[in-house]
Amino acid sequence: MEIAFLGNACAVPHIRSGFTSVLFRNNAVSVLVDAVDNPVRDLMTIGQDPCMLQVLVLTHTHVDHLGGFPSLIATLSNMERLMPLTVLATPDVQEHALHILYAYGIDPKSLPYQLVFEYQGYSDSGMAVQLLTGHHSVPTQMVRIVAHESSILYTSDIEYEASFYTGVPECSVLIHEATYFHADLVPGGGHSSALQAGEAARALNAKRLFLCHLCSRAMDQSNLLAEEARQVFGGEIIVPDPHVWYEGRAV
Numbered sequence: 001m002e003i004a005f006l007g008n009a010c011a012v013p014h015i016r017s018g019f020t021s022v023l024f025r026n027n028a029v030s031v032l033v034d035a036v037d038n039p040v041r042d043l044m045t046i047g048q049d050p051c052m053l054q055v056l057v058l059t060h061t062h063v064d065h066l067g068g069f070p071s072l073i074a075t076l077s078n079m080e081r082l083m084p085l086t087v088l089a090t091p092d093v094q095e096h097a098l099h100i101l102y103a104y105g106i107d108p109k110s111l112p113y114q115l116v117f118e119y120q121g122y123s124d125s126g127m128a129v130q131l132l133t134g135h136h137s138v139p140t141q142m143v144r145i146v147a148h149e150s151s152i153l154y155t156s157d158i159e160y161e162a163s164f165y166t167g168v169p170e171c172s173v174l175i176h177e178a179t180y181f182h183a184d185l186v187p188g189g190g191h192s193s194a195l196q197a198g199e200a201a202r203a204l205n206a207k208r209l210f211l212c213h214l215c216s217r218a219m220d221q222s223n224l225l226a227e228e229a230r231q232v233f234g235g236e237i238i239v240p241d242p243h244v245w246y247e248g249r250a251v
Contacts, residue, residue: 001026001127001150001248003175003210005240006042010179010191010213011064013037017242019064020213022154022175023048024248026127026147031055033143033154035068040075045243051081055122055129058089059156060140061096069097070104077111084114088122088129090141135164137190144169150249153204157213159189160196165203172249174206177213181228184217194218198229198237208236210246 002025007018019036023046030053032039043050056072059065076085089097094117101108108115122129127147134140136157143154153171174197180186182193192200194211201209211225218225222239229237240246 001145001147001152003152003240003246003248004046004048004244005212005242006032006039006046007036007242008212008214008240009219010215011062012216014214014216014219017219018042019067020177021065021068022212024145024152026150026248027125029054029125029127029147031057031122031127031129031145033057034059034065034156035072036064037068039068039072040079042243046245050076051079051083053085054083054124055086055088057129057131057141057143058087058093058097059134059143060136060138061093062138062157065156066093066097066100070100070106073101073108073111073115074104074106076113081113084116086116086118086122088118088131090119090131090139092139093141094119132168135159135161142168144171152248153206155200157190158192160192160200162199162203165200168204170205172206173208173210174201174204175210175212176200178211178218178225178229179213179215181218181221181225184215194225194228195231198231198233201229201233201235206233206235208238208249209233211237211239214239
């Protein structure tokens with residue numbers, strides 16, 4: 001399993017990074033979580049053929065996670081994609097996504113490829129993708145991916161509460177938002193600190209922790225951000241760079 005971040009910033013992008021979006025690739029199966037900025041350009045930057053993308057996951061309706069959806073769908077049409085694209089989303093997110101397409105005059109029935117909306121999950125070639133209810137300022141979904149030796153949980157945007165993680169399956173790799181340093185965290189703001197990301201990784205028995213969805217100060221001081229998470233988590237901590245491939249299992 002390979003992981004590449006197309007962006008690693010929060011709702012205010014950084015000069016070095018756009019909004020957070022993640023590509024997971026296992027052999028021939030590729031899964032993009034959230035559509036932001038210019039998804040096709042970002043996919044090509046990391047060597048992923050956009051026309052061979054199998055699954056798009058849409059976690060929630062905030063613009064920094066859904067705003068690139070019409071661009072992705074229209075550009076794939078212009079590229080004469082023929083293979084169906086599975087869109088994994090809850091019914092409310094699906095409704096929002098379709099409204100956006102229609103607002104741009106994009107009729108899914110007129111595309112040269114089929115959009116297949118699913119909610120129950122996706123499984124192919126030994127890779128399984130599942131949505132789990134998240135905890136944010138709007139209804140959201142976490143993404144659990146299991147493939148061979150990899151067990152990955154991506155929280156998307158999440159407000160930390162210790163009790164929330166007791167019902168979440170353990171994972172070997174956790175991708176957790178760390179929008180703020182703990183001293184900058186706004187209670188009830190729908191987001192988490194690096195310290196809380198470390199606490200979540202420990203609670204889920206993870207071996208590797210990726211920190212994402214970073215504000216500018218957190219990104220500019222990423223070494224200190226990792227040190228904050230390291231106060232409570234003894235595993236490997238990575239603040240990923242955009243457009244770089246990472247191993248998707250604990251090593």
